[in-house]
Amino acid sequence: MTRTVFEKADIVPMIAEVFRELGYEGATMSRITSRTGISKGSLYYFFPGGKEEMAAEILAEIEEWFVRNVFEPLEREEPQAAVQKMWREVDAYFRSGQRICLVGAFALDETRDRFAAKVAEYFRSWIDSLRAALVRSGASAESAAALAEETVGGIQGALILARALRDERVFARAVASHAERITKCMQPL
Amino acid sequence: MTRTVFEKADIVPMIAEVFRELGYEGATMSRITSRTGISKGSLYYFFPGGKEEMAAEILAEIEEWFVRNVFEPLEREEPQAAVQKMWREVDAYFRSGQRICLVGAFALDETRDRFAAKVAEYFRSWIDSLRAALVRSGASAESAAALAEETVGGIQGALILARALRDERVFARAVASHAERITKCMQPL
DNA sequence: GTCTATACTTTGATAGAC
DNA sequence: GTCTATCAAAGTATAGAC
Numbered sequence: 386m387t388r389t390v391f392e393k394a395d396i397v398p399m400i401a402e403v404f405r406e407l408g409y410e411g412a413t414m415s416r417i418t419s420r421t422g423i424s425k426g427s428l429y430y431f432f433p434g435g436k437e438e439m440a441a442e443i444l445a446e447i448e449e450w451f452v453r454n455v456f457e458p459l460e461r462e463e464p465q466a467a468v469q470k471m472w473r474e475v476d477a478y479f480r481s482g483q484r485i486c487l488v489g490a491f492a493l494d495e496t497r498d499r500f501a502a503k504v505a506e507y508f509r510s511w512i513d514s515l516r517a518a519l520v521r522s523g524a525s526a527e528s529a530a531a532l533a534e535e536t537v538g539g540i541q542g543a544l545i546l547a548r549a550l551r552d553e554r555v556f557a558r559a560v561a562s563h564a565e566r567i568t569k570c571m572q573p574l
Numbered sequence: 575m576t577r578t579v580f581e582k583a584d585i586v587p588m589i590a591e592v593f594r595e596l597g598y599e600g601a602t603m604s605r606i607t608s609r610t611g612i613s614k615g616s617l618y619y620f621f622p623g624g625k626e627e628m629a630a631e632i633l634a635e636i637e638e639w640f641v642r643n644v645f646e647p648l649e650r651e652e653p654q655a656a657v658q659k660m661w662r663e664v665d666a667y668f669r670s671g672q673r674i675c676l677v678g679a680f681a682l683d684e685t686r687d688r689f690a691a692k693v694a695e696y697f698r699s700w701i702d703s704l705r706a707a708l709v710r711s712g713a714s715a716e717s718a719a720a721l722a723e724e725t726v727g728g729i730q731g732a733l734i735l736a737r738a739l740r741d742e743r744v745f746a747r748a749v750a751s752h753a754e755r756i757t758k759c760m761q762p763l
Numbered sequence: 764g765t766c767t768a769t770a771c772t773t774t775g776a777t778a779g780a781c
Numbered sequence: 782g783t784c785t786a787t788c789a790a791a792g793t794a795t796a797g798a799c
Contacts, residue, residue, distance in 0.1 A: 423783095425776080505739055602793085614767090
């Protein structure tokens with residue numbers, strides 16, 4: 386008989402994927418168990434606080450990932466290169482539109498209220514780091530703020546559309562369009 | 575003792591609001607009862623099929639509302655006026671960003687699969703009727719298709735951002751920005 | 764048509780064997 | 782650390798009084 390030993394670093398992403406597929410309320414312990422192969426006993430061993438603790442840790446890990454791979458590069462590295470990196474990372478992270486943004490999904494219903502600070506922080510950080518990169522590249526404060534907000538919102542909307550229409554090309558087109566607008570903004574006449 | 579008598583035409587919007595607030599999985603019969611004041615007995619009297627039947631009727635009513643107030647005007651009326659009407663109706667419908675789009679929320683998790691046809695139809699109709707209006711106003715087929723898709727996606731993304739940041743001005747800015755881009759597209763040089 | 768009471772299922776959470 | 786067994790609470794759905 387084989388016996389799988391899990392490590393928390395491995396199971397957080399597995400559970401995160403179930404939350405993405407089913408949402409916070411739809412992700413019951415039974416469904417998490419059946420989709421990950423991790424028994425209820427093990428789940429409560431790692432997360433004594435149950436679903437709420439799981440979701441909190443998932444949100445923390447998502448935030449960390451974006452800080453390291455997107456937000457900090459936008460704030461510290463050369464703007465053009467950092468924006469290019471953002472698009473690469475975003476396309477990979479959201480599987481070219483086949484994977485949703487859990488933070489955005491949480492924002493839509495009252496799940497938001499459970500994790501209000503984390504949800505707001507994620508989007509605030511993304512918009513602000515992108516805005517800062519645009520400003521450093523020479524964009525005006527106003528156009529940078531507007532474009533950053535529209536870009537982050539546009540990504541979220543494209544994820545909804547791509548899933549609703551079952552057509553990931555919608556996501557690709559949105560990324561291409563927003564990338565072009567950013568490029569133009571960074572290369573003023 | 576007062577006894578409230580409900581009509582289906584009245585209760586569908588009430589239940590729809592609970593689904594918007596809590597999502598499909600989060601909207602349990604008990605919570606629907608407590609938030610609407612309609613007992614479980616009455617709910618099952620009107621919807622023998624339970625939650626699934628409720629959601630199906632809600633989606634049908636949403637679709638009807640958008641067809642009548644947004645999609646058909648875009649297809650039949652003078653393009654500029656119809657687009658202006660669309661922005662008025664959208665702002666009112668989504669309460670200036672304080673109310674989410676239930677169809678978009680359903681699209682994000684596996685609730686989509688229960689109502690796949692309705693979810694896809696809603697966004698396909700919106701994008702296509704807006705695209706048609708842009709074409710009739712003189713826009714090129716390519717730019718009309720791209721702008722229509724970006725506009726509908728942008729609205730969805732703005733609803734997520736506005737809720738996440740608890741700032742409805744995000745929605746107002748997105749509407750203003752997309753409205754301006756459409757106006758420019760409809761008045762080619 | 765409304766409601767309460769009830770049956771049955773699923774969920775969240777715990778205890779204890781291994 | 783894993784798992785199964787178990788329980789109280791909450792879920793869906795039904796029946797029947799009014």
